[in-house]
Amino acid sequence: MSTNRIIKIFDTTLRDGEQSPGASMNLAEKMEVAQALIDLKVDVIEAGFPIASVGDFEAVREIASNLRGATICGLARCNDADIDRAWEALKHAPSPRIHVFLATSAIHREFKLRMDKDEIIRRAIAAVKRAAGHCDDVEFSPEDAARTEIDFLCNVVEAAIDAGATTVNIPDTVGYATPAHMGHVIRSLRERVPNIDRAVISMHCHDDLGMAVANSLAGIEAGAGQVECTINGIGERAGNCSLEEVVMALRTRHDFYHADTRIDAQRLVPTSRLVSSITGLQVQRNKAIVGRNAFAHESGIHQDGMLKEPRTYEIMRPEDVGFARTDLVLGKHSGRAALADRAKALGFHLTGEQLQMVFERFKALADKKKDIYDGDIAALCEQEFWNEADQWSIVSYAIECGSTVKPSVTLTLRRGSTERTETLTCGDGPVDAMFLAIEKITGVSVTCRDFRVQAVTVGKDAQAEVSVEVMHEGIVYRGRGVSTDSVEASGMAFLNAINRIEIGRNPRLHPQHSA
DSSP, X not given: OOTTXXXXXXXXXXXXXXXXXXXXXXXXXXXXXXXXHHHHTOSEEEEEOGXXXXXXXXXXXXXXXXXXXXXXXXXXXXXXXXHHHHHHHHTTOSSEEEEEEEEOSHHHIIIIIOOOHHHHHHHHHHHHHHHHHHOSOEEEEEETGGGSOHHHHHHHHHHHHHHTOSEEEEEETTSOOOHHHHHHHHHHHHHHOTXXXXXXXXXXXBOTXXXXXXXXXXXXXXXXXXXXXXXXGOOSTTOBOBHHXXXXXXXXXXXXXXXXXXXXXXXXXXXXXXXXXXXXXXXXXXXXXXXXXXXXXXSHHHHHHHHHOGGGTOSSOGGGGTOOSSOEEEOTTOOHHHHHHHHHHTTOOOOHHHHHHHHHHHHHHHHHOSOEEHHHHHHHHHHHHHOOTTSOEEEEEEEEEETTEEEEEEEEEEETTEEEEEEEEOSSSHXXXXXXXXXXXXXXXXXXXXXXXXXXXXXXXXOEEEEEEEEETTEEEEEEEEESSHHHHHHHHHHHHHHHHHHTTSOOOOOSOOO
């Protein structure tokens, strides 16, 4: 193997990542994430599963038709309808890829597919050939490869490559493998499959036992040339291999892996924040690479070492992954150009109209706060993507409450050109009263399952970021809101969840799938 290999990064945030409960994205949000992934310089974007729903098809088609800078991939099961639908969505992409998959493990063959080994191979060959008839770039995944008998796995992979597969992906679909196990599988394929040099070997590892990154790295060490991953490691169940972790592991330990990626590492933190804000899935504080504590030091011994030489306790520089050395960047006298430039650096691509809206909110915030931080600017940009013109927004509110007085709220909401006002005496506190008034005006009743408040930045005038999780008709929705007023932020978060419910009135029907 070359001592300076370039590993392809196949990002599946928009497909496997979106399968996280509550993480569904609308078209505008998917386009924003896809552009951020292109800015990050990923090699392949798996934009969705086109036959899964009209929404998935439209998202893949729009991304394929309008964005440039990465291979755009669509997922398909090994049947004609899936493959043709994927191609219909992908056909306008300059660099399209069709990704077909079929389960191969004994447990899947017996209980899910009810097929024998010969039928599996026939189906795989037929599917790869059909996909190859549409485009030259075809990826094949033997689903649950990590639990597939090695002899049969070698046979399937050889047959898929002969049929036209240019990438063979080896998924640990249920997160069952260990690093030694995955290394053995990849080495076996390289040694025993006679045509393996005609295809790139790819890794797709899930994190059920917390080893997705380690398993992916073991595969790379054994000769894999592509790793499939997601921003923040989101995905079904415990998630997928974390893009930022595998990228920085290769870069930081180049002495060991002798491999790197094309990723622009300084875009990791902005992209992480964008995906977190859109999906509502918060990044844990101690998350490697992009967590808020990833470069924080509280121990006196550590602080002393850092002051003398940062490398004593940091193996990476925070600025190398996108953390700002100085968070304070703008003030009340800053103009649109400076705001647009900082928003872009934080991962947001604003249209002229969006920039104007963000700028107006920025000026209003600057009148309330002495210091404006990156987190404040990111929060303002995020609100622009949450608040669509045809959705509910808060116009004004007034609440009277006290320890011996039942809360009274007067709330005005706007949707389009319509405003509605409701006055209620209800609830057991100002936030509860706000939520009940929103339900009354919108006509949407929910059960609140989770409510969290945290500061966006620092100081007594810091903006409050509120996250809520609600259930409506058996489906969980998340919402977020940000304001220097914690009650207003709570109302914005609750209203954001209500808006997501109304967007999702047409159910998204996903067939059972995973790679």
